[in-house]
Amino acid sequence: MTTTTGTEASSAGSAAQRERRKRILDATIALASEGGFDAVQMRTVADDAEVALGTLYRYFPSKIHLLVSALDREFERAERRTAELAVPGDTPHERVMFILGRTTAALQKSPLLTEAMVRAFMFADASVAGEIHQVGTRLITMISRAMTGSPYHSQATEEEAAIVRVISDVWLAALVGWVTGRTTAEDVEKQIDVAVRLLLR
Amino acid sequence: MTTTTGTEASSAGSAAQRERRKRILDATIALASEGGFDAVQMRTVADDAEVALGTLYRYFPSKIHLLVSALDREFERAERRTAELAVPGDTPHERVMFILGRTTAALQKSPLLTEAMVRAFMFADASVAGEIHQVGTRLITMISRAMTGSPYHSQATEEEAAIVRVISDVWLAALVGWVTGRTTAEDVEKQIDVAVRLLLR
DNA sequence: ACAGAGGGTAGAACGTGTTTCAATTCTACA
DNA sequence: TGTAGAATTGAAACACGTTCTACCCTCTGT
Numbered sequence: 001m002t003t004t005t006g007t008e009a010s011s012a013g014s015a016a017q018r019e020r021r022k023r024i025l026d027a028t029i030a031l032a033s034e035g036g037f038d039a040v041q042m043r044t045v046a047d048d049a050e051v052a053l054g055t056l057y058r059y060f061p062s063k064i065h066l067l068v069s070a071l072d073r074e075f076e077r078a079e080r081r082t083a084e085l086a087v088p089g090d091t092p093h094e095r096v097m098f099i100l101g102r103t104t105a106a107l108q109k110s111p112l113l114t115e116a117m118v119r120a121f122m123f124a125d126a127s128v129a130g131e132i133h134q135v136g137t138r139l140i141t142m143i144s145r146a147m148t149g150s151p152y153h154s155q156a157t158e159e160e161a162a163i164v165r166v167i168s169d170v171w172l173a174a175l176v177g178w179v180t181g182r183t184t185a186e187d188v189e190k191q192i193d194v195a196v197r198l199l200l201r
Numbered sequence: 202m203t204t205t206t207g208t209e210a211s212s213a214g215s216a217a218q219r220e221r222r223k224r225i226l227d228a229t230i231a232l233a234s235e236g237g238f239d240a241v242q243m244r245t246v247a248d249d250a251e252v253a254l255g256t257l258y259r260y261f262p263s264k265i266h267l268l269v270s271a272l273d274r275e276f277e278r279a280e281r282r283t284a285e286l287a288v289p290g291d292t293p294h295e296r297v298m299f300i301l302g303r304t305t306a307a308l309q310k311s312p313l314l315t316e317a318m319v320r321a322f323m324f325a326d327a328s329v330a331g332e333i334h335q336v337g338t339r340l341i342t343m344i345s346r347a348m349t350g351s352p353y354h355s356q357a358t359e360e361e362a363a364i365v366r367v368i369s370d371v372w373l374a375a376l377v378g379w380v381t382g383r384t385t386a387e388d389v390e391k392q393i394d395v396a397v398r399l400l401l402r
Numbered sequence: 403a404c405a406g407a408g409g410g411t412a413g414a415a416c417g418t419g420t421t422t423c424a425a426t427t428c429t430a431c432a
Numbered sequence: 433t434g435t436a437g438a439a440t441t442g443a444a445a446c447a448c449g450t451t452c453t454a455c456c457c458t459c460t461g462t
Binding site for chain 2 (some may be wrong): 020037115119122123124125126129132133159162163165166169170172173174176179181182191194195198199
Binding site (some may be wrong): 043063 | 452459
């Protein structure tokens with residue numbers, strides 16, 4: 001098993017390899033943005049990224065790995081953009097809603113991309129555990145930061161951690177509902193707001 | 202579009218058709234129980250149910266429809282078995298945990314069947330909205346009954362309904378984690394317990 | 403210089419979900 | 433009873449994720 005994996009995936013390997021990896025993820029995101037999950041076809045991704053199909057599979061062992069990795073990269077970028085900023089809002093409720101609201105709005109601007117990534121995330125099986133955990137951790141970190149209001153990793157209590165997990169569950173469920181057309185965009189916001197209000201009181 | 206669909210799916214059509222539908226779902230559940238999502242292959246289901254592949258697709262337009270319909274039938278049966286019984290427990294928390302705990306335990310007895318159904322449920326796209334909604338409604342009803350403690354549909358308040366939805370989100374998320382090997386069986390129980398405690402206080 | 407190894411490429415091949423179609427059987431109704 | 437239309441069948445074909453094969457570069461250690 002020589003495949004790059006996990007945390008240091010994007011920094012491992014030669015410059016050419018990092019470049020290939022980037023091209024693959026770029027192509028993935030472009031295709032997903034235009035046509036959603038179904039439009040991300042492995043042959044097309046390989047062509048667009050100018051790598052052979054076999055190479056694509058060497059970097060990402062399945063379509064699901066590929067899309068979840070793309071999701072992780074997007075999250076990582078969003079994280080980096082806002083890591084050192086303090087979250088505005090006077091109460092935990094306000095701050096959490098600010099963060100989730102902004103993230104949700106961003107996702108709703110590219111519905112097809114979101115559909116592709118969310119469906120991959122939900123369909124992932126045990127073999128994608130590493131990537132899934134990575135994304136889950138980022139999500140938890142993001143919400144925790146918003147709750148405490150500090151950009152630094154202040155140690156959360158057991159109870160706070162539990163609350164954060166519940167919020168992330170609700171957020172994902174709402175997102176799935178929206179992606180599959182069962183729920184409107186405003187409903188997502190409202191569902192989260194209700195959950196956060198119930199939990200942070 | 203003559204396909205049987207939605208609520209009255211199992212009662213519509215001739216006796217022979219109901220019989221075919223039943224055979225198909227039986228075969229689906231048998232295969233899923235033995236080998237999970239991947240073992241439910243459309244050709245095999247058709248063979249086992251003794252219908253042609255085309256007929257299978259007339260009844261269920263995709264593998265996902267098929268599995269979600271199977272999930273719905275299982276839920277419906279569970280519902281019927283317990284519809285008129287009062288839920289034991291002195292507090293909403295106890296009652297909700299009783300119901301979810303028992304259901305979770307039942308699902309954990311057939312891990313592969315559960316894996317197949319849960320993954321189909323989470324992967325479903327907009328075309329499965331009807332079946333998904335059906336299952337979601339059953340789930341909500343079940344939890345509501347447990348919360349109020351009455352077998353009858355006492356009108357829930359806005360707030361109660363919101364709580365129920367959050368609980369069902371958490372339950373599904375925990376189930377997904379378990380199905381994909383990210384979480385142990387006890388964790389599922391614990392996660393739900395924490396969420397219910399946070400919400401019902 | 404050279405052999406070997408590892409990654410890359412092109413393309414065929416395989417498995418399974420889905421579609422299609424001609425032929426047959428069933429069902430409802432005049 | 434006869435017949436039109438719907439449902440079912442069997443089998444082939446298609447699409448796309450995934451795997452496999454044969455070959456080519458480019459390094460690296462001797």
